[in-house]
Amino acid sequence: MTTALKFALFGAGNIGERHLRVAKEEPQCAVVAIADPAPHGARLANEFGVQHYATAEALLEHEAELDGAIIATPNDQHANIGIACIQRGLPVLVEKPVTDTLASGQALVDASTAHDVPIAVGHHRRFDPSIDVAKETLDNGTIGRPVAVECLWSMRKHDTYFDADWRRNPPSGGPALINLIHDIDLLRYLLGDIVRLSADGGAVARDNAVEDTLALHVRFASGAVGTILASDAAPSPWGWELGTGENPEIPPTGRNCYRFMGTAGSLALPRLELWHHRGDEPADWHHQIEMRPLADGARAALRNQLTHFCGVVRGESAPRVDGADGLQTLRTVLAIHESLAQQKAVDL
Ligand SMILES: NC(=O)c1ccc[n+]([C@@H]2O[C@H](COP(=O)([O-])OP(=O)(O)OC[C@H]3O[C@@H](n4cnc5c(N)ncnc54)[C@H](O)[C@@H]3O)[C@@H](O)[C@H]2O)c1
Structure with missing residues (x-):
């Protein structure tokens, strides 16, 4: 039995909460920390018994043991948080759209290539x-x-x-x-x-x-x-x-x-x-x-996507929807x- 992968969740709103609940059912991984400035982020962290941080920066500074990240923040926060995770060597499952602009999407894809860290885009269908x-x-x-x-x-x-x-x-x-x-x-x-x-x-x-x-x-x-x-x-x-x-x-x-x-x-x-x-x-x-x-x-589909992402994090498979693919859809x-x-x- 392999150890469960440790994931951080950035953004615990509508879809972030669904990721959290799906991850709870998936033995291959566990969400161990949430970053979300809103009160419901702290409430969910408390309900699920995981660490809460008000900012992405604080989470990345204090959580040393992570294996991957799920980004479910508003679109304009996908690129900066994604790049910060990639620079830490963390594979990223980022919600769609990959980013809010083509320029920031390209920056995210470039960071993934430069650091050889995969991005999976959340086109769960x-x-x-x-x-x-x-x-x-x-x-x-x-x-x-x-x-x-x-x-x-x-x-x-x-x-x-x-x-x-x-x-x-x-x-x-x-x-x-x-x-x-x-x-x-x-x-x-x-x-x-x-x-x-x-x-x-x-x-x-x-x-x-x-x-x-x-x-x-x-x-x-x-x-x-x-x-x-x-x-x-x-x-x-x-x-x-x-x-x-x-x-x-x-x-x-x-x-x-x-x-x-x-x-x-x-x-x-x-x-x-x-x-x-x-x-x-x-x-x-x-x-x-x-x-x-x-x-x-x-x-x-959401659960299957998460299982697939676990395989991506372990280096067993390439993302089914990678950053470049997500960018072309955007x-x-x-x-x-x-x-x-x-x-x-x-x-x-
Ligand atoms: N795959 C899907 O079917 C699907 C469905 C809904 C939303 N989405 C995508 O998911 C993302 C979130 O959408 P939503 O509907 O859950 O929005 P939401 O507003 O319900 O949730 C976003 C959360 O991010 C938090 N947040 C804002 N800035 C943050 C930051 N810098 N760091 C950490 N947390 C931050 C907010 O407080 C909020 O709780 C969007 O990109 C959206 O397009 C995808």
Whole structure:
């Protein structure tokens, strides 16, 4: 039995608390210290019986025995805390977006390269079991050559969600950077890089300074094309969290929200529904297309991500989403805002 890895948690807010609770269940690691200036940071540290510090600097100064760090602070604190951890030789699991700007993201990636210390970016959906099956299905030609994808994400956020300034205003607010970034990461993982996109929409339903509703056209390097519709102002049964039930605060509907179309069939996620013609008939519109569900597993993406990070810390595997990958997803999401502002397509 190996000793549990000792992790520090920076930022014990909404997602930080979820990391803390997931880590409590994971025998391979233990969160031993929390840095968070807010009272709930001290309260959680007390509840979990771990050291509390008001600042990241104090934690790094006093905790000598760490093996890794989880960074779940606001976006503009990811780079400075991440670089400080890397300089201490601590591998980092940093929440998405990797940082708030491309320049600070590049600085974080450069520090990781210079010190040879890995960064894993918290695009946890890649650890949903359906994604492994989908990746294999798309790569092995089961649906032929993927030519198109449709993605939906639409849920109405509660009104008090917008009490926090940063959620109503640039540079951190809006569903593109907060929510769609996960879909962009998954689509890039499954179909390859997005090389061109155009966005329409904006503050359609609310008067906030950030968008609430978006329509995107995207083109992948492979030539495949896609449409993405997103709104945080419209209740619907369609969206990743609704389809998977991965977020305990969002009651699930079990509906698909992605449809991949290939030259030999189609695949809908997250239910992993494969649509195919029978092998003994031509695969054309005059013949019946049938659905076959593919095997799926238990959904515990955040926990799976943490288990994976433990392997990264022990040097057993490379991060599934490394810093450069997280930065390319950030670059793609920032292009959405650029396209909206300029009202034209953006090449990446
Ligand atoms: N992976 C996901 O699905 C997911 C979900 C939610 C949030 N996030 C990301 O996680 C990060 C945090 O989001 P949140 O919703 O938990 O925000 P939050 O406001 O609920 O929590 C952030 C916490 O960080 C603390 N903090 C601020 N500055 C700090 C510093 N310098 N050092 C230590 N702690 C500091 C705050 O006091 C707060 O408790 C953001 O980057 C966000 O994009 C990811």
